[in-house]
Each structure stands twice: as C-alpha cells, then as structure tokens.
Amino acid sequence: MRFMIVCMAAAVAGSALGVAPARAAEVPQTAPPAPSARQLELTRRYIDLTMTDQFEESLRGILLAQAEVDPETRALPPEDRTFLAELAAELTTDMIPQMLDEMTPVYARAFTEAELEAMIEFYDSEMGRSIIRKTMRALPEATQAAMSVVPQMLEKMASRLCQHYGCTPAELEQLKREMRGEASFAPAPK
Incomplete structure (x- = not known):
C-alpha cells in the first residue's frame, strides 16, 4: 500500500514546484x-x-x-x-x-x-x-x-475506522498489521 x-x-x-515571484509587483487577475x-x-x-x-x-x-x-x-x-x-x-x-x-x-x-x-x-x-x-x-x-509520516497516518486511520465501525481490540490490531503490510500477500516461490 x-x-x-x-x-x-x-x-x-x-x-x-514553487513559483518564484518574478513579477511580484503586478497584481494578477483570476484566470478565465x-x-x-x-x-x-x-x-x-x-x-x-x-x-x-x-x-x-x-x-x-x-x-x-x-x-x-x-x-x-x-x-x-x-x-x-x-x-x-x-x-x-x-x-x-x-x-x-x-x-x-x-x-x-x-x-x-x-x-x-x-x-x-x-x-x-x-x-x-x-x-x-x-x-x-x-x-x-x-x-x-x-x-x-x-x-x-505515512505509518502514523495509517495508525490513526485504523483507529478512526474502528471507532466508526465498532471494531474489537483484536480487529483493530489486525487492521493495523494489515495496514503496515505485515499481512501482505506475496507471489508463491518459483
């Protein structure tokens, strides 16, 4: 993910990319x-x-x-x-x-x-x-x-999802593991 x-x-x-104020003195109009x-x-x-x-x-x-x-x-x-x-x-x-x-x-x-x-x-x-x-x-x-900062965001997202949907503590931990990629799927070895 x-x-x-x-x-x-x-x-x-x-x-x-930032835009430099090459003509900062001019007040731009709104684009059409x-x-x-x-x-x-x-x-x-x-x-x-x-x-x-x-x-x-x-x-x-x-x-x-x-x-x-x-x-x-x-x-x-x-x-x-x-x-x-x-x-x-x-x-x-x-x-x-x-x-x-x-x-x-x-x-x-x-x-x-x-x-x-x-x-x-x-x-x-x-x-x-x-x-x-x-x-x-x-x-x-x-x-x-x-x-x-993505791991922190995913942790907060898991907590908020569980607050909203009423997860059990075990479901919350499972969701956090999945969001961290610990329960990921990998192709079968050749």
Whole structure:
C-alpha cells in the first residue's frame, strides 16, 4: 500500500514546484475558466521547463528506494522486489507524457497569461534552472521524508475506522498489521 502511495506521490511531486515571484509587483487577475490557446501554449512551455529529464530519474530513484523499505515489497524475494520496483518505475515513467498532457489545461486554467509568462521567465533563467536541478536532486530524499509520516497516518486511520465501525481490540490490531503490510500477500516461490 505504501509503495503505491509513493508511486503516486512521486509522480505528482514534480508538479508541486514553487513559483518564484518574478513579477511580484503586478497584481494578477483570476484566470478565465476556459484557457485560451495562448495559455495552453504558455503552460506547455512552463511544463517543459519544470518537468525535466531529471524528474524521470528522480522518480525512478524514489520508487526503487521505496521498494527497499516498504513492508509489503520487502517481504518479497529480492528478484520479485526488483522486478516490481522496476516495473512500477517503467510504467510510471511511461505515463509521464500523458500525465503532463492532462495537467496542461489544469494549469492553464489556474494561471493567467501574465503569471505563466512570469513563471517561464523565471524558470528559463539561470536561477530558475538551478532551482529546478536542485529540486530534482532533493526530490527523492524529500519524498522519503514526507513518506516517513505515512505509518502514523495509517495508525490513526485504523483507529478512526474502528471507532466508526465498532471494531474489537483484536480487529483493530489486525487492521493495523494489515495496514503496515505485515499481512501482505506475496507471489508463491518459483
């Protein structure tokens, strides 16, 4: 379960890059509900600048590292663990172009042309490129740090589920074990 959460978190993490206030003095207007062709064009440029090849490498590193610490995948034989991690990394990486295509109109609706131009101006500068490079290098470690709180979240979720549904103490402990991946299923040995 944690491994799949990490797959999704890692794929989305790159889209959470901060926007520098290149034109902070200008007060942006609200973007229209339907993006213009210009907004879509600018958004594609913004995505091209911020979603670099380093993103795919960072994503791959995140997924491979998570497979080594995830209780469910750790229970698998090493060759199966490697296969699943490589498969998840490959399939996630293969989906990045489609993900970015789907994200384009979302960002185009969220930002005005002036805001998109400011972001492009910033990320196309030496400072912007440096920030992107450093963000991509830090992404695997930052994701690991963020994922370190997932066990606490799962513990709280189990407790709240049992409060809501009236679990016995034994059922609560079983649910917690399952959520931690201690009762995971692994393919039968070959």
